[in-house]
Amino acid sequence: MNINMLMQQAQRMQKDMESNIKKAKEELAQTEVHAEAGGGLVKVTMTCRHVVKRIEINPELLQDEADMIEDLIAAAMNDAARQAEAISEEKMKAANAGTGLPPGLSGLF
Numbered sequence: 001m002n003i004n005m006l007m008q009q010a011q012r013m014q015k016d017m018e019s020n021i022k023k024a025k026e027e028l029a030q031t032e033v034h035a036e037a038g039g040g041l042v043k044v045t046m047t048c049r050h051v052v053k054r055i056e057i058n059p060e061l062l063q064d065e066a067d068m069i070e071d072l073i074a075a076a077m078n079d080a081a082r083q084a085e086a087i088s089e090e091k092m093k094a095a096n097a098g099t100g101l102p103p104g105l106s107g108l109f
Contacts, residue, residue, distance in 0.1 A: 035079035
């Protein structure tokens with residue numbers, strides 16, 4: 001096997017990986033996660049690219065102190081962010097699968 005063939009193969013692999021990553025990022029931008037806090041008093045909808053689409057606050061909660069409302073919003077947002085991150089990691093691992101990169105390096109892309 002000569003060096004030119006190796007370079008061509010590496011370039012094909014790089015293009016495939018870039019294509020897979022782009023596709024995965026596009027899918028993540030469309031994938032939504034739903035989280036809630038306070039037994040459903042606060043609900044958050046967020047994409048896996050961390051774009052908040054909606055925050056719902058049960059009207060009953062609005063009678064409580066602002067500190068409690070803020071804490072529940074933060075809890076719901078953090079839960080949504082954790083869900084989005086887990087889905088993102090899984091999709092990106094799948095996008096990098098089969099690239100021939102050594103373990104640990106595929107996570108860099």
